[in-house]
Amino acid sequence: MKRFLGTLLGKAVFLAEKLLHKNASSFPGKAVLTVFPGYLKTVQYPKLTVMVTGSCGKGSTTRIIADALRENGTSVAHNLEGSNLLNGVASTVIKHISFSGKLKQESLVLEVDERYLKLITKYITPDYLVINNITRDQPPRQGDFDIVAGEILKGIPESTHLIVNGDDPVTKSFSLHKEHITYFGIDRFFASYDNELNDVRDRNYCPKCHARLTYSYRHYGSVGDFKCPNCGFARNIPDFCITSVNKDTNEITVNNKVKMTANELILFNLYNMAAAYAVLSLAGITEDKIASSLNAQHIQNKIYQEIVKKDRKYIALNCKAENNATYNLAVIHTALDKSPKTIVLGLREISRRYTFFDLSWLYDINFELLNDDTLQNVVCAGPYRFDFAARIMLAGIPKDKIIILDNLDHAGKVFEEQTKGNVYGILNFDYIEPFINSVNEIE
């Protein structure tokens, strides 16, 4: 009865929102959980429930999984990006539920906030839980990555099968606590490096015995082919591994066998594909069908955009403020281009959640990697332009290469007249649009 009334209430709120042209995605869930806190426990869930959590790429990975399932004939209920807290998840359930209390779709694919996982798995037990990565992210809210990993661990139900990044000692360390685990990963490819880059890493020591980890190569930070020389804790060969990446054709191969094309060879994109591949394979979809669904044309990418104006490439790399990993991947990607280049840095708001003035994460980004003769100019724009300029100066980049702009309004003219080479916008997501707009103004 409670379930029926809850469903009725939720559906009514959805209808009211529709009539009022309001779109607060978490509100119907909030309304129902306020009146019936145990509502989610009463629902009959489909045969396949997948959750994806971690610091970056939850939204993209769930979207890839949901699209591929649909393409292969499985109907999917899927939460919209951002509605990944308890109320948002409840809204998704209410939206797709029938009055008999059963989800109408054959599968449920949820992006789940890493700090809310334990609240959500109290009510919904996923068959598979993907942990993409756990990085430094929103430190004022999250504290640190060890805290986040601990919170995730508390939220993993006994029967849930884990699918984690096997290249990352932070996510791999779940193997010290859990048994049912499948690993995905990426072998050495053109963007991997083996020199001891002077960068900041999350995990340098073995989580089991505290010896210093050694690496045969790294992809970024502490992610790569790691091994503890003391106790044997190591990456090993992941169950689902991207074994080759072709720089020219964008063709990737999984487990030396299954070929598909990635639309962009940005590392997080490859990891999202590997994670999705693992889920789809465990869900029983055949290799060729997975490959065909994951092929480039189907995956919308938000990380990378490229525009060519007057023989110069303008590349927008979408990063997340307060998350050094996204910036470091953009820096590594930019450094691969050995032709003359300019970089553009900027952000409008450090956080949408709070008003703290904390830019300490700028010092966890390895801008030093860009300090060479190919770097022509660095444009620092926006309210924090001087913080960026100080960071760039302290990376050893000559001050005369730095151009300071109040914002990116009409910056196209500045790019054209005052900078040289390909232009890489290493930007917070709220500065992507101003960057693209200013580039499009170039006649």
Place this chain on the structure above:
Amino acid sequence: MIKIANIYDDLLNLYGDTGNVKALAYHLCEIGEEITLDKLRFGDKINFADYDIVFVGSGTENNLKLALEDILPYKKDIAAYKANGGFLVATGNSIELFGKSALGIFDYTVTYPEERTVCDVCLKTPLFDSNIIGFENHRGTLDCDEKIILEDNFLLTYIIGPLLVRNPKLTDYLIRKLLVKTKSSRNPDQADYSFEEQAYQTSQSTDLKNVVLSQ
């Protein structure tokens, strides 16, 4: 020649604390001073007496425990280093290493309440006129009133990350003192802090809570 050590740089580097080392090294080089920079890690032998200034930064609680295990045998060395005028800058929760229940260099004790302390800070110090600004993000808390502990040439604070970048006056102050200590003839006025100064002005224009430190 000024000799810098960054201890546990691969364990205690959680909140951009490496920025402090970068800022000091950059501006010393800018004025023509020669420097050495040693990164000393878990298990390395640390000869405190070899250095003019030592930096230590924030870490996860697990990493801080590891660092504590490694640093405890140096209790006497650190006390001697302090008494002999050695400089030390400890940011973030590394302040906890030096308290009563750890190295015992200072008298404060650390407790761990449920809620983390996460806040902007802006405070007066006896070092110079302008306020010191920064950000705190930690679980432990000390039983003393000072937000920045200054004793001999040790400076310890829960403020995280690039404290010296955000406070160019503090970098300038440290450089002047280090030049005196090492009897260097370099001219500290030749350092250019204009980017840091302008960044400082930006943060001053936002609403920072003014915590006044009485000393």
